[in-house]
Amino acid sequence: KETKDQLIIxxxxxxxxxxxxxxxxxxxxxxxSEDELQHVQHxxxxxxxxKYTGWKKERVVAEFWDGKIVLVLxxxxxxxxxxxxxxxxxxxxxxxxQQVVPKYPNKTKTLLFISxxxxxxxxxxxxxxxxxxxxxxxxxxPETPSSxxxxxxxxxxxxxxxxxxxxxxxxxFRLKRRKRIARRLVDTLRNCFMFGCFLSTDEIAFSxxxxxxxLFATKYCNT
Ligand code: ACO
Ligand code: ZN
Numbered sequence: 001k002e003t004k005d006q007l008i009i010x011x012x013x014x015x016x017x018x019x020x021x022x023x024x025x026x027x028x029x030x031x032x033s034e035d036e037l038q039h040v041q042h043x044x045x046x047x048x049x050x051k052y053t054g055w056k057k058e059r060v061v062a063e064f065w066d067g068k069i070v071l072v073l074x075x076x077x078x079x080x081x082x083x084x085x086x087x088x089x090x091x092x093x094x095x096x097x098q099q100v101v102p103k104y105p106n107k108t109k110t111l112l113f114i115s116x117x118x119x120x121x122x123x124x125x126x127x128x129x130x131x132x133x134x135x136x137x138x139x140x141x142p143e144t145p146s147s148x149x150x151x152x153x154x155x156x157x158x159x160x161x162x163x164x165x166x167x168x169x170x171x172x173f174r175l176k177r178r179k180r181i182a183r184r185l186v187d188t189l190r191n192c193f194m195f196g197c198f199l200s201t202d203e204i205a206f207s208x209x210x211x212x213x214x215l216f217a218t219k220y221c222n223t
Contacts, residue, residue: 021039021043026043026046026093045090046093050119055080067114069112069122069185070112071192073110083112084110087123091171095169110123111124111188123169123170125168127168129164132161133159133160134161164203164204165193166206167207182216190204
C-alpha cells in the first residue's frame with residue numbers, strides 16, 4: 001500500500017511540480033515542454049546576455065569609453081522593436097513581473113546600453129506620466145541590510161506630486177552592475193525624454209522599485 005501512495009505522489013509531482021533553476025532563478029514546470037523551452041531561452045540569455053550587432057539606422061544618444069546608448073522609439077523598424085521585446089522579456093523574467101501593458105505604448109522610450117563587446121548590458125524603459133507618489137524613507141535608512149531583505153513593501157505618500165517621466169524598468173546585466181551604467185542611462189534619459197530640456201530628478205519617478213532599484217534611485221536622486 002505504501003508503494004502505491006508513493007507512486008501517486010511521484011506522478012503528481014512530475015506533472016505539476018515547479019522547478020527553480022539554480023543558475024538563472026527561473027521557476028518553471030520541467031514536465032511542460034513549452035515551459036521548458038522558455039526556460040532554455042531565458043537561461044541562455046541570462047548567462048550569455050543579448051547580442052547587438054548594430055543597425056543601419058540607429059539613434060546613438062550617448063557614447064562612452066566602454067559602450068554607447070541607443071534610443072528606440074515605438075515607430076522604429078521591427079528589428080529594433082523585437083530587440084527591445086527580447087530584452088524586456090529577460091528583464092521581466094528576472095524581476096518576476098507578469099506581462100504589463102504600458103499605458104502609453106506609443107509614447108514609450110527605450111534606452112539600450114550597448115557594451116563594446118556588442119551586447120545589450122543595460123535597459124531603461126520610460127513613459128510620460130502626470131503624477132507620482134513619493135516613497136517615504138524608512139527609519140533604518142536605505143543602506144542597511146534589513147531594508148534590502150524586505151521585499152517591495154515601501155511606504156508611499158498618499159499625496160500625488162507632479163512628475164513628467166516614469167521609469168517603468170531599469171536593468172543592468174548582472175556581470176556589469178556597479179559600473180554606473182544605470183546612472184548613465186538615467187542621465188541620458190533626462191536629456192532626451194523631452195526635446196530641449198534636461199529633466200530634474202523631481203520630474204522623474206521610478207515605478208514599483210525592487211530593493212536594488214530603490215537603493216539605486218535613492219542614491220541617484222540625492223547626488
Ligand atoms: N546596492 C547598494 N547601492 C546600489 C546598488 C545596490 N544593489 N545598486 C546601485 N547602487 C547605488 C550605489 O551607490 C551606486 O554607486 P557606487 O557603485 O559608486 O556606490 C549608485 O547607486 C549608482 O549605481 P550604478 O552603478 O549606476 O547602478 P547599476 O548599473 O549597478 O544598476 C540596477 C542598478 C539597475 C538597480 C541593477 O542593480 C539591476 O539591474 N538590478 C536588477 C534589476 C532591478 O532590480 N531593477 C530595478 C527595478 S525597479 C524599476 O525598474 C523601476
Ligand atoms: Zn536556468
